[in-house]
Amino acid sequence: MMKLYAIGDLHLSGGQDKPMDVFGERWANHAERIFSSWRESVSEEDCVLLPGDFCWAMQLNDALGSIAQIDALPGKKVLSRGNHDYWWASPTKMRESFPQSVRLIQNDALDIGGCIVCGTRGWNLPGSADYTQKDAKIYLRELMRLEMSINAAMRLREHEGAGNKPIIVMLHFPPIINNGEDTGFTELLERFPIEKVVYGHLHAQSCKLGFEGERNGISYYLCSADHIDFAPRFIAEYDSQS
DSSP: OEEEEEOBOOOBOTTSOOOGGGGOGGGTTHHHHHHHHHHHHOOTTOEEEEESOOBOOSSHHHHHHHHHHHHTSSSEEEEEOOTTOTTOOOHHHHHHHSOTTEEEOSSSEEEOSSSEEEEEOOOOOTTSTTOOTTHHHHHHHHHHHHHHHHHHHHHHHHHSSOTTOOEEEEESSOSSBTTOOOOHHHHHHTTTTEEEEEEOOOOGGGGGGBOOEEETTEEEEEOBTTTTTTSOEEEEEEOTTO
16 A cells, blocks of 8 residues: 655755744754654655645755755655746756656656646635736646646546546645635636645645635645644555556
């Protein structure tokens, strides 16, 4: 069996001098706490989803030290991009540079054994306090990228021997906020057989805006590192041979 976990917003140093405890004592020694909790709960057969804001590096080469730290931890890892992942390069270049245990999602999908993973970064939602007209183009583009990624997951499901495996979506930005109103993301997600959505981005008091639980048949999980006490959050368990 494969256990699936998720933890976003690791904000590892990436070779930069950006201590996270400037955001409060809660962040003191956060990387060591994440690594310790990870080793305690995750086995080599498991998989951890990392939905964005992985590290503060500005260039891919600078991010590789943080990638190596994650590679040294148990299990498979799947990364998607956050708004602070300035180091994110072309998928080809990243795949050539990443170790075997670390994979990424960008406009595509991965069959990780027990389930299929897809997703995109997402963006600020229309109607949210920080949404401006400048956000509209990015928001629509992210919807297109999510649809592209979900369609890739559906092709894996239908044509590459994956049967009816569950589809898990990774987003960095929340696809829905606590008022529960429909968004372009929820409307898109509900057109497909999506089982679960993991996301991050929200911190501290903003976590109260995040929607968690089931909505129209899809389960949502807020997985920002500080929200889940810097320990990978258990999402589900799947038959890795299915």
